[in-house]
Amino acid sequence: MTSSTGSHATGRKAAQLRQAAEDAFAEEIAALCRADDRPRPPNWRMSPQAVVTYLMGGRLDSGLAITPKYIGDRRLMEVAVATLATDRALLLLGVPGTAKSWVSEHLAAAICGTSRLIVQGTAGTSEEAIRYGWNYALLLAKGPSREAVVGSPIMRAMDEGRIARVEELTRIPSETQDSFITILSEKTLPIPELNEEVPAQKGFNLIATANNRDGGVNELSSALKRRFNTVVLPPPATIEAEIAIVESRVASLGRAFEIPAEPPGAEQ
Numbered sequence: 001m002t003s004s005t006g007s008h009a010t011g012r013k014a015a016q017l018r019q020a021a022e023d024a025f026a027e028e029i030a031a032l033c034r035a036d037d038r039p040r041p042p043n044w045r046m047s048p049q050a051v052v053t054y055l056m057g058g059r060l061d062s063g064l065a066i067t068p069k070y071i072g073d074r075r076l077m078e079v080a081v082a083t084l085a086t087d088r089a090l091l092l093l094g095v096p097g098t099a100k101s102w103v104s105e106h107l108a109a110a111i112c113g114t115s116r117l118i119v120q121g122t123a124g125t126s127e128e129a130i131r132y133g134w135n136y137a138l139l140l141a142k143g144p145s146r147e148a149v150v151g152s153p154i155m156r157a158m159d160e161g162r163i164a165r166v167e168e169l170t171r172i173p174s175e176t177q178d179s180f181i182t183i184l185s186e187k188t189l190p191i192p193e194l195n196e197e198v199p200a201q202k203g204f205n206l207i208a209t210a211n212n213r214d215g216g217v218n219e220l221s222s223a224l225k226r227r228f229n230t231v232v233l234p235p236p237a238t239i240e241a242e243i244a245i246v247e248s249r250v251a252s253l254g255r256a257f258e259i260p261a262e263p264p265g266a267e268q
């Protein structure tokens with residue numbers, strides 16, 4: 001890539017309505033990686049302790065302040081990060097607006113550098129969206145080959161040893177949810193048509209979110225439940241925590257829309 005398209009790409013990223021966590025907090029992530037001298041699990045960009053600091057905030061020896069991303073119980077974030085370092089997947093459960101997607105995005109960004117390997121769960125999510133599909137033009141022209149396989153974000157995460165995210169897991173029909181069982185227990189994604197498989201590299205794991213309030217959701221089978229550690233994110237415990245969340249949100253939205261942020265009137 002030439003430098004002119006490089007700076008063009010950077011300019012385009014800065015102009016995005018909403019930046020990915022790894023772009024919005026690139027400086028903090030880079031500083032945490034540099035300052036980190038603790039052991040890192042294979043393929044992690046930083047140690048589990050540094051990921052918790054990234055989420056809860058803190059100050060580095062260099063003087064750089066890490067902004068708190070999650071306002072609440074530190075213990076919950078420690079359990080979430082510890083889960084991802086094991087072979088259990090992480091399920092963030094809670095009522096709407098309790099920062100499940102927000103925490104999932106920041107965890108993926110800090111651990112593997114991208115929060116974009118994501119599958120949105122809906123009633124229409126197909127197995128292809130979880131496993132792989134085919135480029136039918138290539139399939140017809142050349143027959144089944146690795147070239148013709150269109151991998152899902154989960155297949156890419158397995159192949160690259162990164163974190164994949166599944167939003168709203170319980171909206172996915174139960175039969176389709178079963179695809180996750182092989183992925184999570186065998187740590188491999190078979191492609192029977194080619195008599196091949198995509199083994200998960202070290203560092204692969206899954207963060208799913210689910211809402212426990214919505215009607216019409218599909219229960220997780222007990223086989224799948226066993227492959228997840230569940231962390232329940234509660235609504236803010238105190239009015240001070242709620243005010244802190246709103247203030248940090250208003251400040252960052254104000255920055256994105258280039259509106260000078262007035263602190264909201266908490267007293268009225």
Ligand SMILES: Nc1ncnc2c1ncn2[C@@H]1O[C@H](COP(=O)(O)OP(=O)(O)OP(=O)(O)O)[C@@H](O)[C@H]1O
Pocket residue numbers: 069070071072094095096097098099100101102103209210211236245249
């Ligand atoms: N404890 C918290 N700490 C920091 N921010 C929070 C907290 N709770 C909520 N927020 C803010 O609320 C916003 C909404 O949260 P998010 O979209 O992650 O909710 P969700 O739990 O995924 O909800 P849904 O079930 O509707 O998908 C986040 O962007 C975040 O800024």
Ligand SMILES: [Mg+2]
Pocket residue numbers: 100101102167209
């Ligand atoms: Mg969400």
